Amino acid sequence: xxxxxxxxxxPDLRRRRLLAGLALGSLLSRFARSAEELRVACLDWAxxxxxxxxxxxxxxxxxxxxxxxxxxxxxxxxxVADLGLQQDINLELLATLKPDLILxxxxxxxxDSVLQRIAPTLQFSIFQKxxxxxxxxxxxxxxxxxxxxxxxxxxxxxxSAEQQLxxxxxxxxxxxxxxxxxxxxxxxxxxxxxxGEGLFQNVFDRIGITNAWTGDSNYWGFTTVGIxxxxxxxxxxxxxxxxVPPDALPTLRYSPLWSRLPFVKAGQVTTLPPVLMFGALPSxxxxxxxxxxxxxxQPA
Amino acid sequence: MSATLRSLGPLWMTLALGLLAAGVVTLLLxxxxxxxxxxxxxxxxxxxxxxxxxxxxxxxLVIALLCGAALGASGAILQQALRNPLAxxxxxxxxxxxRLALALATLFVPALxxxxxxxxxxxxxxxxTLGVFALVRHRGFSALSLVLAGLVVSLYxxxxxxxxxxxxxxxxxxxxxxxSGSLSQQxxxxxxxxxxxxxxxxxxxxxxxRPLSLLDLGDESVRSLGLSPARLRMFAVxxxxxxxxxxxxxxxxxxxxxxxxxxxxxxxxxxxxxxxxLLSTAIxxxxxxxxxxxxxxxAGATSEFIPTGAVTAVxxxxxxxxxxxxxxxxxxxxxxxxxxxxxxIPLRRSLRVVIPLLAVLLVAAMAVGxxxxxxxxxxxxxxxxxxxxxxxxxxxxALASGALLGIAGVVLQRLTGNEMASxxxxxxxxxxxxxxxxxxxxxxxxxxxxxxxxxxxxxxxVLAAIVWLGRGAAFAPERVLLAGIALNALIDALVGVLSAxxxxxxxxxLAWMAGSMSGTTTTASATIAAVAMVFIxxxxxxxxxxxxxxxxxxxxxxxxxxxxxxxxxxxxLGAVLTGAATLVVGPLTFVGLMAPHIGLALGIRLPLPSxxxxxxxxxxIMALADWLARTVAFPLQLPTGLVAAMVGAPFLMFLLxxxxxxx
Numbered sequence: 011x012x013x014x015x016x017x018x019x020x021p022d023l024r025r026r027r028l029l030a031g032l033a034l035g036s037l038l039s040r041f042a043r044s045a046e047e048l049r050v051a052c053l054d055w056a057x058x059x060x061x062x063x064x065x066x067x068x069x070x071x072x073x074x075x076x077x078x079x080x081x082x083x084x085x086x087x088x089x090v091a092d093l094g095l096q097q098d099i100n101l102e103l104l105a106t107l108k109p110d111l112i113l114x115x116x117x118x119x120x121x122d123s124v125l126q127r128i129a130p131t132l133q134f135s136i137f138q139k140x141x142x143x144x145x146x147x148x149x150x151x152x153x154x155x156x157x158x159x160x161x162x163x164x165x166x167x168x169x170s171a172e173q174q175l176x177x178x179x180x181x182x183x184x185x186x187x188x189x190x191x192x193x194x195x196x197x198x199x200x201x202x203x204x205x206g207e208g209l210f211q212n213v214f215d216r217i218g219i220t221n222a223w224t225g226d227s228n229y230w231g232f233t234t235v236g237i238x239x240x241x242x243x244x245x246x247x248x249x250x251x252x253x254v255p256p257d258a259l260p261t262l263r264y265s266p267l268w269s270r271l272p273f274v275k276a277g278q279v280t281t282l283p284p285v286l287m288f289g290a291l292p293s294x295x296x297x298x299x300x301x302x303x304x305x306x307x308q309p310a
Numbered sequence: 311m312s313a314t315l316r317s318l319g320p321l322w323m324t325l326a327l328g329l330l331a332a333g334v335v336t337l338l339l340x341x342x343x344x345x346x347x348x349x350x351x352x353x354x355x356x357x358x359x360x361x362x363x364x365x366x367x368x369x370x371l372v373i374a375l376l377c378g379a380a381l382g383a384s385g386a387i388l389q390q391a392l393r394n395p396l397a398x399x400x401x402x403x404x405x406x407x408x409r410l411a412l413a414l415a416t417l418f419v420p421a422l423x424x425x426x427x428x429x430x431x432x433x434x435x436x437x438x439t440l441g442v443f444a445l446v447r448h449r450g451f452s453a454l455s456l457v458l459a460g461l462v463v464s465l466y467x468x469x470x471x472x473x474x475x476x477x478x479x480x481x482x483x484x485x486x487x488x489x490s491g492s493l494s495q496q497x498x499x500x501x502x503x504x505x506x507x508x509x510x511x512x513x514x515x516x517x518x519x520r521p522l523s524l525l526d527l528g529d530e531s532v533r534s535l536g537l538s539p540a541r542l543r544m545f546a547v548x549x550x551x552x553x554x555x556x557x558x559x560x561x562x563x564x565x566x567x568x569x570x571x572x573x574x575x576x577x578x579x580x581x582x583x584x585x586x587x588l589l590s591t592a593i594x595x596x597x598x599x600x601x602x603x604x605x606x607x608x609a610g611a612t613s614e615f616i617p618t619g620a621v622t623a624v625x626x627x628x629x630x631x632x633x634x635x636x637x638x639x640x641x642x643x644x645x646x647x648x649x650x651x652x653x654x655i656p657l658r659r660s661l662r663v664v665i666p667l668l669a670v671l672l673v674a675a676m677a678v679g680x681x682x683x684x685x686x687x688x689x690x691x692x693x694x695x696x697x698x699x700x701x702x703x704x705x706x707x708a709l710a711s712g713a714l715l716g717i718a719g720v721v722l723q724r725l726t727g728n729e730m731a732s733x734x735x736x737x738x739x740x741x742x743x744x745x746x747x748x749x750x751x752x753x754x755x756x757x758x759x760x761x762x763x764x765x766x767x768x769x770x771x772v773l774a775a776i777v778w779l780g781r782g783a784a785f786a787p788e789r790v791l792l793a794g795i796a797l798n799a800l801i802d803a804l805v806g807v808l809s810a811x812x813x814x815x816x817x818x819x820l821a822w823m824a825g826s827m828s829g830t831t832t833t834a835s836a837t838i839a840a841v842a843m844v845f846i847x848x849x850x851x852x853x854x855x856x857x858x859x860x861x862x863x864x865x866x867x868x869x870x871x872x873x874x875x876x877x878x879x880x881x882x883l884g885a886v887l888t889g890a891a892t893l894v895v896g897p898l899t900f901v902g903l904m905a906p907h908i909g910l911a912l913g914i915r916l917p918l919p920s921x922x923x924x925x926x927x928x929x930x931i932m933a934l935a936d937w938l939a940r941t942v943a944f945p946l947q948l949p950t951g952l953v954a955a956m957v958g959a960p961f962l963m964f965l966l967x968x969x970x971x972x973x
Contacts, residue, residue, distance in 0.1 A: 075946075091682065094946040097821030098828045102700045103945055106682050106693075117818065121829045127699070199494050200487055200615075230814060234487070234615040236494030238366035243356040255416075257427075265497035267365035272356050288814065 048158065051104055051129070053096070054115035055081055056136040056290040060151050061113075062086070063167055063292045064160040070107050072096045081286045083296055104128055113154075132157060136288060137230070139207045143215035144175075147291040171291055178217040178298045187305035188278065189222035189246040190214070195254045198261030199237055206231040209287060213294050219305070222246040232287070241267055247278040247306050254281055280304045320578045320589050327593060331600040335371060338607050342367065367606070369495040374602040374618075375595040376504050377493070377557045378567055382594020383515065384553035385568030386575065386587045390522050391546035395576070396457045396630070396792075398569035399435075399554035400623070400799070403463035405565065407438025408558035409489050410467040413474055416488075428507070431559035435551045438463050444963065445730065458730035461795055462903065462959075465734065468802070469898055469955045472820050473948070490806040491562035491619020493602050504560045508553070515549050522546055523583040564619040565803060566626025567594050573629065598622065617810055623803030630796035631779065663912065668930050675705050675937040680944040701940075703835035704827050708936040708950060709929040710835070710842040711891035716905030716928020717849045718887035720920050723906050724856040725880045726791055732903030733888035736790070736881075737797035739897030741772030742889070744801045746822055747808050750815050761822070762893055769889040772797060776885070777878065790881060825896025825951015827936060834894065841890045846925055849887070852880060856917040898951035901928050901935075904958045907965045931958060 052058045052068040055077075061068055062084040071077075074092035091107055094100040099121065104112075105128050112131045114122065125131045134153065138146045148168060155164020192210055193201040204210045205223040208231020214221050222244065227233045240248075262268040273279065282300050286293045342363040349357075381399060388397040399405050411434025412427070445459035471489070495501070521542050524532045529539040557564060571594035572586065580586045602618045609616075679697070681687045689697055718733045725731075733739070745768025746761055779793045805823075809816035855876045858866045867873050888899055905928035909920045935954035940947055 092945045094943075095821075097817060097824075098826040098947045098949055100945050100947045101828055102679070102697060102940070103682060105696060105700055117814070124829050124831060196487060199496060200492065228813065234810070236366070236492065237496050238362055238494065241356075241358045241362050241366075243358055261499075262496065264499040265365060267361050267496045270356055270361065 049108065049110045050113060050158065051093070051107065051109040051111070052113045053093070053099065053118055053125075054113065054134075054136060055286060056147075056150070056288060056293070057113045057115065057134055057154065058086075059084060059286070059292040060147075060154050060290045061158065064151065064155050064158065064163045066158050066160055068113075069109060070104060072099060080284055081289065081293070082284060084292055101125075101128070111157075136290065143212040144291070144294055147209070147212075147289075147294055151291050167291075171295055174295055175216050175298060178302050181302055182218045182305065185305055185307045187219060187247070188273075188308055189220040189244070190301075190305070191222040191240065191246055191248045191273075192251070193240075193248060194251045195258040196234065197255055198258045200234060201237055201240065201250075202232050202234050203227075203240075204232045204287075206233075208232060209289055209294055210285075210297060213298050213301070216294075217298055217302070219301070230288075237262065237265075238267055241271065243272060245276075245309070246273050247280070248273055249301065249304060250279070250281045252281050252284050278306055320575070320580045320585065323574070323578045324589065324592050324596070327596040327600065331596045331603065334600060334603040334607060338603050339363070339367065365497050366495055369498050369501050370493050370606070371599060371603065372498075373495055373501040373504065373561065374493055374599045376501060376508060377561055377564055378571070378595035378598030379591045380504075380508055380553045380557050380594075381564060381568040381598070382571035382575075382590040382592070383587060384550040384557075385594070386572040386583075386590035387515065387518070387522070387546050387550040387553075388568070389572050389576075390525060390583050390586070391543045391550070392456065393525065394456055395573065396569070398566070398572070399550070400563075400565045400626075401457045401460050401569055401795075403438050403442050403460040403467065404435045404551055404554055405558060405563040406464035406467035407434040407436075407441075408432075408555055409563050410434055410471050411437075412488050412558070413471045417474055428556060428559040432552060432555040435555040435558070438467060439547065439551050441963070455728060455730050457795060458728060458732075458735060458791065461735060461798065462730065462732065462900075465898070465900070466955060466959045469824070469900075469952050472824055473952050473956070475817075475820060487617060487810050488562040489619075490617040490623075490803070490810050491558075491564040492615075492617040493561055493619075500560055504556060507556050511549060511552055511556070514545075515553075518542075518546055518549065519584050519587065526583060562617070562619055564598065565623030565799070566629070567598050567622050570594075570622075570626045570629055571597060601625070615810060616807060620803050620807040620810065624800060624807070627796050627799035627803060630792055630799070665926065668926055668933075671930055671933055671937075672705070672709075675933050676701060678937075678941075680941055684944050686941075699832075703830045703832045704936055704940075704950075705933055707827065707830045707835040707838050707894045708932040710838040711894045712901050712905075712928040712930070712932025713842050713846060713925040714838075714887045714891045714928070715895075715899050715902035715932075716924035716926075717846060717921055718884045718891070718899075719902035719904070719928070720906045720909070720917070720924045721849065721852060721856065721880055721884045721887075722902070724860060724917060724920075725877065725884070727860070727862075728791070729907070729910075730903070731791060733884065733891075733899040734798065734897060734902070735794045736776065736885055736888060737772045737794035737801075738769045738885045738888045739892045739899055740794075740798045740801040741768040741770075742766070742892050743819075743823055743897050744768055744804060745771075747805055747819050750819055751808055751813070765893055766889065769885070769892065773882070773885045773889075776881065821949065823896055823898070823951075824949035825898050825954070826949040827895065827939070827951075828947060830894065838890060838894050845883075845887055845890070849883060850918060850921055852883060853916075853918040853921060855880065856921075860917075895932065895954070896949070896951035898955045900951075900955040900958045901931050904928075904931065904962045904965075907962060911965050 049069045050061065050066065051070040052061060053072050055071070055073070058068055058071045059081060067087055068090060070091035070093050071086075072093045073096055074086060074090055077086045091103065093104055096118065099118070101124065109129045112125050112129050114125065114131050114133045115136050116133065122131055122133070134150055136146070136150065140146050151164050151168055155161045155167075192204040195201055203223045203225070204227070205221055205225070206227025208227070211221060211231055225233065225235070225239070268274055282304065285297045285300065342359050345359045346363060385398040388399070388402065389395055408431035411430050415430045442456065442459045442463050445462070446455045521532065521537055524535065524537075525539070525542070532539045532542060554568060572590040574593050575586045575589040578589065580589050598618070601622055605616065605618055605621060676698070677689045679687060679689060679701075715733055722731045722733060722736065723729055742765035745764040749760060749764040775797070776790055776793055779789065805819065809819065855871065858869055858871050859876065861869070863873055866876075888902065891899060905924040906920065908927040909923035912923065914920050914923050932950070932954055935957055936950045938948075938957065939950045939953040942948065
């Protein structure tokens with residue numbers, strides 16, 4: 011079977027791939043010793059935050075100027091070049107920076123052949139459904155560690171992450187919190203509700219929080235609904251991710267449908283600083299750390 | 311269809327629509343109301359069913375009635391004042407302006423919403439309306455020109471909105487939802503606020519009833535009563551704009567109700583303007599109620615969020631196609647473009663102006679850039695080779711596609727005799743967008759090859775549709791243009807639905823639509839250059855036909871031209887040129903509209919020099935846009951197609967406004 015496959019591949023292409031693989035392999039083994047010198051350009055935020063968590067510093071990333079608005083932590087070290095919009099990457103700049111390796115995600119598959127003219131590329135899938143919560147982000151940290159010569163750091167990071175998550179799980183179990191409705195306000199009439207298989211749901215599952223949203227979610231783990239769909243007589247708490255549009259809550263004050271909601275009446279509405287929805291393990295940890303102190307226990 | 315409608319008569323038509331709406335509403339309300347009757351509401355507990363009925367379902371039905379009524383009235387007034395059966399808040403670009411204004415306010419001055427969403431959207435509507443009127447005032451407000459100008463302004467506003475979304479994608483969902491009008495309600499407050507605002511506008515609208523009816527008798531009779539027709543029109547259009555802006559500020563853009571309602575009212579045979587206005591208001595409100603109630607009833611069946619405004623647009627835009635045969639009288643072929651100075655000098659003169667300009671620009675576009683720290687620099691020689699592998703394909707592709715679009719513009723404008731015709735109105739690029747969107751959303755994975763393939767297939771399908779729709783009328787240009795407009799609107803609405811779900815793939819689609827040239831490979835750029843090499847000479851061969859066609863259809867036939875064949879071939883040529891360029895710079899082919907006007911401004915009238923000049927100026931504009939896209943916001947790189955539209959639109963306005971004095 012293998013042989014058949016190889017015969018079908020254009021020999022030239024196969025050779026080139028092999029050469030690229032060899033080159034990459036030698037690069038990686040060389041830089042396994044001096045990993046600091048490997049110049050990595052990172053075209054995805056989830057990969058970037060995982061790199062930073064492993065103590066590896068990219069030379070350039072996409073949309074660096076928006077990092078503090080959407081990802082916040084781990085902080086972006088100074089001197090990381092900004093490659094511009096993810097939808098329109100500044101290739102000239104990327105080429106001038108002469109990276110040794112480019113990390114990509116399936117969102118920019120279209121550019122792969124172009125990027126390979128600059129440096130070898132490595133694609134990691136960020137978003138994939140899995141049976142176990144957070145399996146994909148964990149695998150990402152492990153793989154990335156291996157590729158960047160940070161295997162030891164990756165193992166350590168994963169252990170520490172598990173410990174933190176276990177600690178949160180114990181806290182949550184002791185608190186027995188109300189089910190959580192996690193939303194982003196789009197305007198005064200619509201919200202995005204998180205559920206399904208997204209990063210946030212994964213964290214909920216891992217640390218034992220019940221999601222109050224039982225409706226459908228799309229592939230990415232959220233759904234857009236009119237706020238009337240949140241009407242319920244169940245006792246739960248609502249956590250809204252910032253930023254909340256300035257006119258959303260004032261508008262809702264006029265709505266008996268909203269203001270008479272048991273959880274609104276009881277003041278069980280809080281906000282949460284921004285967390286990257288399409289993030290990896292660092293975002294998951296940030297989310298858990300921010301969400302746990304905001305949880306409200308069940309009434310005795 | 312029209313015969314049936316006429317035999318129904320206005321009263322029965324409204325009654326039938328009302329009954330249908332009542333039926334669906336009953337279906338929607340039966341369950342909750344029965345529940346409420348069985349278990350009266352307890353003020354202490356939170357009764358989900360009862361509260362949802364009281365504060366969501368019922369206000370939503372009321373706001374649907376109000377918005378529909380306002381849009382129906384707005385459309386009827388616009389159609390009467392402009393004597394144009396195609397005028398409506400959607401087709402004139404009024405909606406798009408309000409949407410852009412709301413987008414700008416959301417991103418930059420969100421505090422504005424505290425005081426007045428109305429004012430923001432009204433301001434946007436007024437500015438775009440003025441823009442559209444400025445574009446067409448030399449064309450005597452002809453039906454087609456007005457709608458074309460509306461389309462151009464809509465596209466421009468849409469381009470600006472998408473650059474905002476691309477740069478600040480966090481607010482994507484909110485902007486897209488406003489753009490496709492969701493009627494979702496949680497209290498009576500919005501409907502009450504809209505009701506009293508509308509009632510304030512209703513008073514001046516009622517006062518306009520009699521003077522506006524007089525317009526049916528012609529401007530002379532209005533003047534004989536001591537009124538100024540121009541001022542009357544302006545006042546009426548103002549009221550219509552306010553009506554639709556109020557709706558947009560309350561719920562977002564509800565497409566095409568303002569076109570469909572007055573057209574149905576007219577089709578039922580209502581002869582007097584007063585009747586038509588009343589009827590159109592009633593039909594508009596019932597139509598929106600029917601659509602929204604149906605959507606609410608079906609909402610359980612789908613998990614995706616579908617805004618009502620997008621649905622009305624999807625259902626309403628094909629109406630333009632149905633209207634085609636009926637619009638004959640209204641669409642008297644536009645007067646052929648003024649061809650005054652039939653002199654032969656301009657060719658050399660234009661070449662003398664454009665070629666050196668192009669050469670200078672080319673060198674500048676290649677050599678001047680920013681270094682990694684962002685400082686301006688003249689490219690050092692030792693970096694020349696490395697940077698050129700990235701810059702050269704972009705510049706070449708920009709030049710080639712600009713030239714192709716310029717030529718496509720001249721061919722289409724000459725063919726249709728309308729100076730507002732631009733390549734995108736053919737709908738070929740819209741077909742490409744839809745195909746790319748489908749391949750992104752339905753067949754998950756997409757690479758550059760399948761993306762291009764999808765774009766080609768989509769464009770080809772639209773082209774086939776255009777040919778099929780136009781075959782009966784010997785490819786009469788105005789029909790083709792209207793069909794293109796309908797397709798554009800339909801596709802715009804469908805893309806709106808796809809994007810409003812908040813799916814991250816929408817950003818990929820937006821980037822494609824914005825004309826990002828980041829990944830232009832050497833192969834792609836060589837291909838488009840080859841297409842240009844082949845098709846530019848081919849297009850020059852069409853100069854003779856274009857010259858003859860400028861004389862008008864019957865004249866051309868008298869001169870021995872086989873009209874249908876010539877038009878078909880020219881259409882195909884325009885479509886191929888547009889399609890090829892779309893693959894490189896995306897569907898924002900604004901350059902195709904602009905380039906021919908540069909030739910006109912230089913005093914070039916003959917087809918052959920016009921074609922040459924448009925090719926050169928199209929290439930120049932695209933190269934300039936690409937240079938700006940690379941350098942202006944460094945290290946941010948902007949999509950070239952968008953930059954071309956942003957640079958081009960004000961320039962076009964300038965050219966058109968100058969023409970009024972020189973011609």
